[in-house]
Amino acid sequence: MADMTAKMLNSSDVSIPKGAKLTMSYLTPKEWDETAHLFDGVCQEQMHVFASERWPSMKIDCLHFKLDDELVAGCLVMHRAAPLGLGGLAVCKWGPILLDAAAPNAQQLFGDVVDMLINHYAVERRLMLSMLPRPQPAETNFAVEKLQERGFKEGAGLPFPNRYFVNVQLTDDAMRASFGQKWRAHLKKSEKNGLEFEHCDVSQMPVFYELYREMTARKQFPDYSAFDSLHHLMDNIHESARPELFLVRHEGEPVAGGVIFTAGDTSVYLYGATNDQALPLRAGYFMHWHIMRWLARQERIKWYDLGGTDGFLGLHQFKNGMVGKAGVVSQVPKVMNYAHWFMPRLLGNTLFLARDVKAQIMRRILSLKKNTPSD
Incomplete structure (x- = not known):
């Protein structure tokens, strides 16, 4: 593994x-x-x-x-x-x-x-x-x-120390075969929904910020992730280490996004955001799959660190299925x-x-x- x-x-x-x-x-x-x-x-x-x-x-x-x-x-x-x-x-x-x-x-x-x-x-x-x-x-x-x-x-x-690592040193076929069965089935369904994946430059950050605001308003949970500091990070970090932005659109409208730190040999999932349409479209599966494919083509990057779960069972199931047979679940x-x-x-x-x-x-x-x- x-x-x-x-x-x-x-x-x-x-x-x-x-x-x-x-x-x-x-x-x-x-x-x-x-x-x-x-x-x-x-x-x-x-x-x-x-x-x-x-x-x-x-x-x-x-x-x-x-x-x-x-x-x-x-x-x-x-x-x-x-x-x-x-x-x-x-x-x-x-x-x-x-x-x-x-x-x-x-x-x-x-x-x-x-x-x-x-x-x-x-x-x-x-x-x-x-x-x-x-x-x-x-x-x-x-x-x-x-x-x-x-x-x-x-x-x-940490009260929930599990950390989820996806192995991105694989071919597309091997990576896909590694996923959990249910995760792979959801991904297959997402690919039939007319979704489009974009690797964006920093000019598209306002689109991501709006998605994040929609998500927090919908879920009504207090945010202790220091999300407000992301503005400062993206605007002031040196371009050699600036996180990458990815968006997923459906019929031209953004439905999901992710901000990924990719400067070292292990990329880190910093923030993700979705709107109301993302869940039935399974946009999260589609987005992460294409992010992993992009990471696999970066010669230096070996692992995709998905972060933790804060104790949410659904998030554990999602990330654990993505880690699959070739990845590693370790602890902070x-x-x-x-x-x-x-x-x-x-x-x-x-x-x-x-x-x-x-x-x-x-x-x-x-x-x-x-x-x-x-x-």
């Missing part, structure tokens, strides 16, 4: 040549975002234009790591110090990112970069270093193992925390506990609202 990419993620370390020197340097946000597309492991969470809009109260460092003056890795780290030198937090989401994820020494490089981050943020700057490894299409996430080896402790996890790792000093550990654990309690209360409130009959 998992191919050579997943096997690489689980392979044993290959040592870095003796005497080779790993160095760290700071970049400006502009320099970072213009070069982020070079890394196989790049994702939206590691883009400055995304992180600065999503977490405006945090300072952000953009770092390059070179081995004997050759670029091998990078990392975006958000941080905030507490008053009176009592500690603070340094947060890395879905990083560090490697230039070549398939390099024989990839795991060793990842570990050595983490060592430098520990020394810089946890030891020298007296911050709790909190890292959320990127989910991987493999049974074992080597990043979690590397962090555990260095003394990181598990923090909170728990947050991993490291503190070298006592006060940063105490402060960091207190802040995370308060955040987790607040999140549990909000989930409980939403659950009560869903189960309360409307007038």
Whole structure:
């Protein structure tokens, strides 16, 4: 089920040549975002234009790591110090990112970069270093193992951690044969409905925004996805990493759309939207099939990350059928925390506990609202 990419993620370390020197340097946000597309492991969470809009109260460092003056890795780290030198937090989401994820020494490089981050943020700057490894299409996430080896402790996890990966390293026929039987049947029906698929430029984003507004109004659910930040991302991100927009039309009218991050070796489904006509037309099946076909023709891309489900059974069935026999359902790792000093550990654990309690209360409130009959 998992191919050579997943096997690489689980392979044993290959040592870095003796005497080779790993160095760290700071970049400006502009320099970072213009070069982020070079890394196989790049994702939206590691883009400055995304992180600065999503977490405006945090300072952000953009770092390059070179081995004997050759670029091998990078990392975006958000941080905030507490008053009176009592500690603070340094947060890395879905990083560090490697230039070549398939390099024989990839795991060793990842570990050595983490060592430098520990020394810089946890030891020298007296911050709790909190890292959320990127989910991987493999049974074992080597990043979690590397962090555990260095003394990181598990923090909170997502209530619904499943992550769905479609293998797009296949021919059209092999990919289609991999789908679940029901998913394949719905796709076949969608192809008889006169739908048209478009790969659009950024000028068509207003069409997608309108579809999204129609969908949220129809479903009447609170949106915590930071969708408002998508405007900023699409308007300001460097063109080398700008997400791709796809639309599906029926009789000339847009009925479904998707925004996909495609800069690294794993594409990510960021946002999708549909109107009232999409469900009977099975436009979602049609759209994702053609997105997968487009991704399969991009030499660098190996996996299509569909995201999670937030506990919705119907969404699980849809994504699980799309993953099929050739894909992988793995899990988003728990947050991993490291503190070298006592006060940063105490402060960091207190802040995370308060955040987790607040999140549990909000989930409980939403659950009560869903189960309360409307007038």
